[in-house]
Amino acid sequence: MKALKNSLLHALGVLAIAISSSHAQSGGSPAAPATDGLPNWAFIWDPNVKVPAPDDKPNLLPGSSASYSWKQARDLFVAPDWHPGDHGPMPDIVAKGRKPDVRACGSCHRAEGTGGPENSNLAGLPVSYFVQQIADFNSGARKMSGPDSPAKTFMIGSVKGVTDAEVLVAAQYYSALKPTRNVKVVEAETIPKIGEARMFFTKSPGGGIEPLGRRIVEFPDNNEQFELRDTHSTFTAYVPVGSVAKGEALAKTGGSGTTLACGICHGPALKGIGPIPRIAGRSPTYIVRQLYEFKTGGRSASAGALMKQVVEKLTPEDIIALAAYVGSLEP
Ligand code: HEC
Ligand code: HEC
Numbered sequence: 001m002k003a004l005k006n007s008l009l010h011a012l013g014v015l016a017i018a019i020s021s022s023h024a025q026s027g028g029s030p031a032a033p034a035t036d037g038l039p040n041w042a043f044i045w046d047p048n049v050k051v052p053a054p055d056d057k058p059n060l061l062p063g064s065s066a067s068y069s070w071k072q073a074r075d076l077f078v079a080p081d082w083h084p085g086d087h088g089p090m091p092d093i094v095a096k097g098r099k100p101d102v103r104a105c106g107s108c109h110r111a112e113g114t115g116g117p118e119n120s121n122l123a124g125l126p127v128s129y130f131v132q133q134i135a136d137f138n139s140g141a142r143k144m145s146g147p148d149s150p151a152k153t154f155m156i157g158s159v160k161g162v163t164d165a166e167v168l169v170a171a172q173y174y175s176a177l178k179p180t181r182n183v184k185v186v187e188a189e190t191i192p193k194i195g196e197a198r199m200f201f202t203k204s205p206g207g208g209i210e211p212l213g214r215r216i217v218e219f220p221d222n223n224e225q226f227e228l229r230d231t232h233s234t235f236t237a238y239v240p241v242g243s244v245a246k247g248e249a250l251a252k253t254g255g256s257g258t259t260l261a262c263g264i265c266h267g268p269a270l271k272g273i274g275p276i277p278r279i280a281g282r283s284p285t286y287i288v289r290q291l292y293e294f295k296t297g298g299r300s301a302s303a304g305a306l307m308k309q310v311v312e313k314l315t316p317e318d319i320i321a322l323a324a325y326v327g328s329l330e331p
Contacts (some may be wrong), residue, residue: 037296039316041201041215042288043146044118049198061230073228076154079106080229087112091173093166101161103154105170112231113174114182117218117285118151118199123179124331128275130171132303134159141301145293149199179331181281183218183235185324191217191238200285212238216320218285237284239324243317247325250318258318259310262326270326275303281331287323295319 054070064082072078079095090111097104105122109115113122122130136142137159144152162170191212195204201219218237220226226233249255251262251270263269265276272278279287293299295311314322 038145039215039288039292039319040146041217042285042292043149044197044199044201045147045149045151046196046198049196051198059224059228061225061228063232064230068228070228076103076107079104079111081106081111082228082230083112083232086231087177088173091166091169093162093170094173097158098161098166101157102166103158105158105174107229108151108155109174110229110231112180113177114180114231114233115283115286116200116220116226116233117235117237117283118149119155120286121179121182121282122174123177124272125171125175125277126272126275127168127171127175129277129303130175131167132275132301134162134167134171136299136301139301141299141304143293143298145289145296145298151199179278179281181331182233183237183281183283183327185237185239185244185284185328187241187244187324188212188238189241192219212240214240214317214320216284216288216323218283235283237324237327239284239327240317240320243321243324244328245325246317247321247323250322251325255318258313259322262310262322265306270329271331278331279326280329282327284323284327287326288319291319291322 051074054074056069056071058067058069059073060067061082066080066082066084068080068082073080077097077099079090081090081095090106092098093102093104094106094111095104097107108119109122115121133142137156144155146152189212190209193204193206193208193210194217195202195206201217202223203219216237216239218235221234221236250259254261262279265273266279267273267276270278270280290299291311291314294304294307295314299307311319
């Protein structure tokens with residue numbers, strides 16, 4: 001696979017490509033103000049949204065005999081394990097992290113790697129890809145754009161402190177998990193009115209609707225279940241009308257030179273091949289962030305050079321369309 005990657009790199013001549021700047025995007029969001037070209041709806045962080053002080057009272061959820069308090073659920077050194085039968089033994093680094101700096105990988109990415117729109121679904125990622133990403137975060141070759149949210153700060157803080165052995169054991173654990181379908185992609189002109197958006201969108205408790213515009217708005221279907229970190233949580237991602245078909249055409253044909261067919265490298269069903277990760281069925285919000293990072297140089301590691309040719313000519317609409325399509329696929 002290394003040989004294939006190298007020959008692809010060569011054939012595509014991608015190393016010489018300069019990354020052009022991105023285009024401005026619309027789509028109002030209650031989150032951080034838009035900075036130049038940043039799809040701010042995919043990089044949510046609003047420190048003004050306050051979370052209630054967590055208490056010790058145990059919470060129960062349907063379909064699980066476990067119970068966790070809000071104090072535990074908000075503790076980044078705890079990975080709530082609502083469904084112990086769904087996975088093998090969690091390594092300590094995933095379940096508890098290592099104080100003082102390494103937060104439990106499973107607190108943000110969840111016990112089964114299911115994650116959420118604000119982080120990343122890790123289930124089934126290739127071990128070598130996983131390990132390389134941690135090295136890239138550490139070296140600065142992979143950055144996270146947008147405001148300095150706790151998700152970003154604590155992810156970087158955590159990977160700065162891990163040992164190679166801990167990374168490997170976490171990679172092996174998450175890689176062995178079978179990804180499940182947890183996002184439903186829905187095309188819509190109007191969406192439920194957005195309420196608070198601290199690190200992800202929530203629906204306004206007062207109801208109502210608002211126009212979607214040119215963006216993707218991904219809601220947890222049940223905020224409490226998601227925030228208690230239940231890995232059976234599901235999400236609905238609203239995408240502009242027509243974007244799934246547009247994304248499918250781009251993904252399958254490359255759109256007459258706009259991009260390259262994704263299947264060449266990510267495999268025919270986009271479930272990943274060798275060291276190249278799965279993109280099928282992942283959070284469309286996550287996919288948008290990554291395409292943005294490849295395009296603007298936030299992901300500039302050598303393996304990412306293969307993606308430069310893919311994203312170079314994509315417009316903000318193309319990025320939304322591709323994310324809508326790949327998010328709608330079976331993982
Ligand atoms: C505070 C929350 C948080 C913690 C704790 C955390 N991460 Fe992350 N992780 C994130 C965020 C946020 C991203 C990046 C999302 C993005 O770029 O859009 C991420 C991305 C990743 C990725 C890249 C996935 C991909 O598909 O490229 C890997 C691998 C990863 N984390 C592993 C770990 C490991 C291992 C640990 C524990 C040592 C850990 N994370 C702890 C929040 C967290
Ligand atoms: C020439 C090979 C190639 C093609 C074609 C390609 N990719 Fe990739 N893609 C890669 C490689 C290699 C990586 C891993 C990059 C890294 O390690 O930084 C990647 C990573 C990604 C990621 C980040 C995944 C993650 O877990 O963070 C996304 C999203 C992505 N590709 C989307 C696409 C889409 C959408 C298409 C089609 C329009 C596409 N790719 C076509 C090679 C390719």
